[in-house]
Amino acid sequence: MLPLWLLYEGLRLSLAPQERNGAEALITDFLGEIGPHAFTVVRIAMMCVILVSAWSIHRRQLPWGRVVLVSVLEGAVYGLMLGPVTAALTLQFVDPGKPLMASALVVDLIGSLGAGIFEETLFRLGLLSLLALLLQRACRAMSVHPLVGTSLAVLISALLFSLFHHVGIGAHPFEIHEFVFRAVAGIILGALFVLRGFGVCVYTHAIYDLHFYLTN
Secondary structure (H helix, E strand, O other): OHHHHHHHHHHHHHHOOOOOOHHHHHHHHHHHHHOOOHHHHHHHHHHHHHHHHHHHHHHOOOOHHHHHHHHHHHHHHHHHHHHHHHHHHHOOOOOOOOOOOOOOHHHHHHHHHHHHHHHHHHHHHHHHHHHHHHHHHHHHHOOOOHHHHHHHHHHHHHHHHHHHOOOOOOOOOOOHHHHHHHHHHHHHHHHHHHHHOHHHHHHHHHHHHHHHHHHO
């Protein structure tokens, strides 16, 4: 995710300095107690995680170039498929609603990169992982297959991911079609996280958002 993150930071600072993805805002506001340096703390934490990951990759002599290429290509394919697949599944639950309208294109495109990074960090890497850990332990204690716990973690994180878009300042008005659409997308992204990993999820989400705004 390093190239995507650097691209997001560079474009945001140069073209849309006030742009903040909702998940990024949630994280920085949570860190607001430390004062005006919350942005800096988030950036330092992100870079530390990336450096630790790079050290781990180097130590284990993993073919990082091939892994990066596969992650980006998978993310591109899944990102272009995410909209049509999610829309088709959503129609199984609710009637189609009105399409979302794009606002200023540059801001939306920059926000798409932030969404891929921060929403996946918060809802998949953070929330889904924590829920899976807790629910798998509960399942083992009750002699239930751990896959049940993982599935519940994917579902709960997907519902909270969708609800997140309808709360707070500037949130979308609640409409069942939009809520179900994002919940289904969250389930698909959660399954990708479990099966294919975090990097694929980040690129899938970001490329889907980029494709949406460019085609709408």
